[in-house]
Amino acid sequence: MQNHRWLRTPEGTAPRISFGADYNPDQWPREVWDEDVRLMKVAGVDVVSVAIFSWAKLQPGPDTWDFAWLDELIDLLHADGIGVDLATATASPPPWLTIAHPEVLPVTSDGRVLSQGGRQHWRPTSPVFREHALTLVEKLAERYGSHPGVVAWHVNNELGCHNAYDFSDDAARAFRAWLEARYGSIAGLNHAWGTAFWSQAYGAFDEILPPRLAASYPNPTQQLDFLRFSSDALIDHLVAEREVLNRISPDIPVTTNFMVVGGTNHADYAKMAGEIDFVSNDHYVVEGRDELAFSAALTSGFARHRPWFLMEHSTSAVNWQPVNRPKRPGELIRDSLTHVAHGADAVCYFQWRQSAAGAEKFHSAMVPHGGENTRVFRDVATLGGILQDLSDVTGSDRAPADVAIVFDWESWRAAELDSHPSEKLEYRREALAWWTALMNAGIRVDVVPVGTPLAGYALVIAPVLYSVPTALKESLEAYVTGGGHLVTTYFSGIADENDHIWLGGYPGALRELLGIRVEEFRPLWEGEEVALSNGTTGSLWSEPVDVVSDDVEVLVRYENEGELDVAVTRRPVGSGSAAYVSTRLGVEGIGALLSTLLDGAGVVSELPEAIRGSVELVSRQGANGRFDFLINRTDDEVALGEGDYLYGGPTLSARGVAVRRA
Structure with a gap:
């Protein structure tokens, strides 16, 4: 989207939010x-x-x-x-x-x-x-x-x-050309794919196939590159x-x-x-x-x-x-x-x-x-x-929030490949859990693709950030040292863009920033939970976390879990901080932790306390001003109070929406 160009409208027609269907x-x-x-x-x-x-x-x-x-x-x-x-x-x-x-x-x-x-x-x-x-x-x-x-x-x-x-011969030819353009040489590809493992080294690009059905697990970087290639096709x-x-x-x-x-x-x-x-x-x-x-x-x-x-x-x-x-x-x-x-x-x-x-x-x-x-x-x-009554909203941008969830397509794909510590991991589920917990707290949130400038956000949550190339590592470090507050989770910082492990212990690329070190993972069985010191539980994943920096604060611990001790940490870095969550907390567990994270970043809800959690607030702003959308997340009526309403209000019906000028 080099230059945003919108639907053509007939001359003399007033701007409006368009309405229609596939016909x-x-x-x-x-x-x-x-x-x-x-x-x-x-x-x-x-x-x-x-x-x-x-x-x-x-x-x-x-x-x-x-x-x-x-x-x-x-x-x-x-x-x-x-x-x-x-x-x-x-x-x-x-x-x-x-x-x-x-x-x-x-x-x-x-x-x-x-x-x-x-x-x-x-x-x-x-x-x-x-x-x-x-x-x-x-x-x-x-x-x-x-x-x-x-x-x-x-x-x-x-x-x-x-x-x-598609795994056809057409796809195979195009995949080879894509790989040659990406790596430049067969030696570069062999290094990126780690083909020394299982005697997979290639002598020429013509020997390479898409990851067709094989006798065992296909090469993981080959799989990842095929996903990238398929998207590019x-x-x-x-x-x-x-x-x-x-x-x-x-x-x-x-x-x-x-x-x-x-x-x-x-x-x-x-x-x-x-x-x-x-x-x-x-x-x-x-x-x-x-x-x-x-x-x-x-x-x-x-x-x-x-x-x-x-x-x-x-x-x-x-x-x-x-x-x-x-x-x-x-x-x-x-x-x-x-x-x-x-x-x-x-x-x-x-x-x-x-x-x-x-x-x-x-x-x-x-x-x-x-x-x-x-x-x-x-x-x-x-x-x-x-x-038609909301025509003043037309053309306005979605107003930025103080909190962002970073969404990374590369981590989503790579974290869910085979031969990993747990096949139960669901990248999007973790991101959605943080979103829901923030909605429950009445916090306005952006969801942004990785690579989006982060400097304007007080708090950034990057769940299951498995893939961290050097450039992303450096940008996250710069965000925190610049005063931002970062939260990341289990199975983050693990590998680079070639799916090669960041050596030295987990969470790899983010280890020094977080001030912790993990030697090995301890994924949990289906239905297994671990007790936490704040009265909640974790599921799916756990880790024996070692604190290696004196300034790390332990926010939550595991309780009565043997070798497990430290569960959630936060390290101050200048005027910023970097926090780590070593288990899946779920919406309830995230909610119990959120006030600490939000307070540390100076983030407060813009909604009255009485309606936080019941109402989602989203704002748009443009030439005609700022507009607040108040969306009822419940099946009950919610009192909003007086205001300049374009639609709805001052009472929200069950599953209702109101729009008012801010």
Whole structure:
């Protein structure tokens, strides 16, 4: 995201928070389109994403093109003031392409070729697929690049959602080229991969394969590099499409939809964000509203706190969980406004009209199977009105907080590889636990990708920071010596960028800064807990921690745990400090520790004590001032007090949201 460019708006149109959905009119008879537009105007819709899965309709055969339906649709929407986020339609190739060219189909690690019949059945490194995809992109750009109704380009869809890891011969060739560019020589690769172990030394790049199914554990750095390469292959495809669009229609901004949600980590979104004009995200509730807020804050971090586009979320139930429950009253509006609070200037759903056929026919939509006279559509229309009332918020940035959680894609991937002390470790779960505990304390928090400047934060939490290259080690040391307060946890500072251990004892790269030393880990069995001196317990992990610096303060100890003694430490460094947590505390245990950490960093809640924990506070600031979003995390009413409310207040209903000028 070199320069933030937002949706194009017609001249004379006032800025607003955009509202809409994925729109798939090619699933419906033509007579339905006029009804769709009527209902869009009722709901206050001003943008829809079109043609995401329309390749087979746009190109029915190798030399056959059909744009007449799309011409009519874009003209219809534009005439009614509804902008089009036009997809490049390359997400799923049509059957004729995979039948004629089966070599574009992905291959699994055990050599199985995936078939067409679902979606995203293509190799990111296939030259044949790339040629056909870019031909389609060029045709679309030439035809619609000057259409005033097209407000943005939408590259592909959820890049890598089902096809990120391809082990084909195309992937092998591209992987070798990527490795040669990264390491320069085969000697450099052998050193980085530690190939002296298990007689794995390579004599030439041509000998290297992706980490296909092997007799035992594949080389860990090979696995890590393949994850990096696979992400870069997706970014390379994004850039290839973007370059065609920019060449033909340079005035239209380009985006692609991320999937910052749950355990999805196949693409490095911090890196991908640098290749688009504005960040977009798809989010579906998988672990409750705190995960939703955490993901929204992380998306804001990728967007550098500039406005971003909520491309997809659900009005109610999804179709892909074992049990798909509908949202409760109030959740449709609360979930959407939570994303707005964290910087979304466009709120869209999958999808506009609920499908009558296909794999997602039970996935909720803005217009359900029951039509206009339904609770979901009434809530949709209500939300459309609320978003128009919040027009003053449009264009504002997410206001920085005093506390940040550092989120590191490299550590997430590397910490969860095989052959580690515990296969139960979950990087994102630890980060989310700190987020939830801070929400419970009424603290406003940023979630930022590693590499974000930290100097403005009073307190920085870097959980399970497994991968610490020298540059990151030095930047964390500079943050602390400059007066910042750092908290890190078990299994941090362990390895460098090549997954080589920092020797001398754990936590490796951070050992001197923390003033402690650990000789070996003591991971815990499933269900095992260790008692702590502050009345809480630890799980998953423990360590015999030796204090090696006289100025280290022991904040929490293990109780009656044999060789375990020191559990949580803090070392003052100048006017800053560095703290270490050697076990998984969970939300309750973090909560018991937080007041000490917050007091030490001089951080206090901005919320009245009576509503801390019940309400999440998020702020945005821009040309029209500062706006506080107050989000009810409970099923009870909460009294907020008087204020200049744009929406809601002074009492928050169950699962409600209020927005007021600060």
